[in-house]
Amino acid sequence: MTRQVTLFAAATLVPIPLLLTAAAFGGGFVVIALLYLTLFNFALDELVAFAGEDAPEGSEFPAADTLSASLALAHYVLLAVAVWAISGDGLHAAWEKAGLFAAFGIFFGQVSNSNAHELIHRPVRGLRRLGMWVYISLLFGHHTSAHTRIHHRYIGTLDDPNTARLGESFYAYAFRAWLGSFKAGFEVDTTMLALRDGKARLWRHPYTAYVGGAGIMTGLAALIGGAGGVAALIGLAAYAQMQLLLSDYVQHYGLIRQMMPKGKPEPVAARHSWNAPHWFSSALMLNAPRHSDHHANPSRTYPGLTLPDAEDAPMLPRSLPTMAVLALYSPFWRKLMDPRAMEWRVGVGPQVRMAAE
Numbered sequence: 001m002t003r004q005v006t007l008f009a010a011a012t013l014v015p016i017p018l019l020l021t022a023a024a025f026g027g028g029f030v031v032i033a034l035l036y037l038t039l040f041n042f043a044l045d046e047l048v049a050f051a052g053e054d055a056p057e058g059s060e061f062p063a064a065d066t067l068s069a070s071l072a073l074a075h076y077v078l079l080a081v082a083v084w085a086i087s088g089d090g091l092h093a094a095w096e097k098a099g100l101f102a103a104f105g106i107f108f109g110q111v112s113n114s115n116a117h118e119l120i121h122r123p124v125r126g127l128r129r130l131g132m133w134v135y136i137s138l139l140f141g142h143h144t145s146a147h148t149r150i151h152h153r154y155i156g157t158l159d160d161p162n163t164a165r166l167g168e169s170f171y172a173y174a175f176r177a178w179l180g181s182f183k184a185g186f187e188v189d190t191t192m193l194a195l196r197d198g199k200a201r202l203w204r205h206p207y208t209a210y211v212g213g214a215g216i217m218t219g220l221a222a223l224i225g226g227a228g229g230v231a232a233l234i235g236l237a238a239y240a241q242m243q244l245l246l247s248d249y250v251q252h253y254g255l256i257r258q259m260m261p262k263g264k265p266e267p268v269a270a271r272h273s274w275n276a277p278h279w280f281s282s283a284l285m286l287n288a289p290r291h292s293d294h295h296a297n298p299s300r301t302y303p304g305l306t307l308p309d310a311e312d313a314p315m316l317p318r319s320l321p322t323m324a325v326l327a328l329y330s331p332f333w334r335k336l337m338d339p340r341a342m343e344w345r346v347g348v349g350p351q352v353r354m355a356a357e
Helices: 003-013 015-025 028-047 062-087 094-119 123-138 145-152 172-196 206-254 279-284 289-298 319-324 332-342 351-357
Strands: none
Touching: 003 015, 003 062, 003 279, 015 028, 015 062, 015 094, 028 094, 028 279, 028 319, 062 094, 062 123, 062 206, 094 279, 123 145, 123 206, 145 172, 145 206, 172 206, 172 332, 206 319, 206 351, 279 319, 289 332, 319 332
């Protein structure tokens, strides 16, 4: 494995044995796994002033796909273990189950989500399918279509359900974004199928896999833990989905693209995404906080993503996971972020600003 991928491997693979040990033995191991994913993560970001160096232009990272595929396969195992541990009767005390739910949920929300996001952008069909099924296992399969075909095309406009508007609370955003992305993804997939095949055949429709796959995952959870297993899966999936929506909310809050004279939005630029230079959470989330470069180069492998200059793109005052927590308290969030967002909206046409607000 190349040196550039080593940090990502260390950050993302270490939690796996911690989580498996916590599920098997409970007790203090639950606390250790939870601390690694929360306070340890926060401390390394805040106390170690270090930002990973940008990889040389044109670098290739063959080990990156290997790590992503390994993380995806590990995800399926971890999800089954989590459902078993949380739903099992008499295996763990109530506080241990709560700790396991939080620890596994954070991993699924920050590592599995980030890895699936990486995989659905890969040009290799097998890797894309692997990422899609990670999302399906979290009952969020439609994100595969909505993210690649809607969000990346319409970022910073009213046509993108996943761009948070200035002044919009996370709670209003989450409801709008979930339903809006589901509907938009379905519509674009249906249109593409009709153009290709003359009509949208149900058996070839991606949403058949998304919805049907969610049913299969729910059935497997029932086999593992009965009704408790289904409840555990739904709870973990909801927690992971909330973290993904929080990431999208934070990374695009209040940033809009100016409309050009012909009625089309300006090209996507670095200033249309919030970034975070914090090193450890970036490694844990496979460089997802280097969000501007991802939108500029969606197919670029995560170790190759670069961090823009602060003069060219907005930077978050804290790490992405920390900002996601702050976003849950809307008054504080708006006081912190609205002035910063307005600074990057200077020069935007008044009609666009009024529509977005």
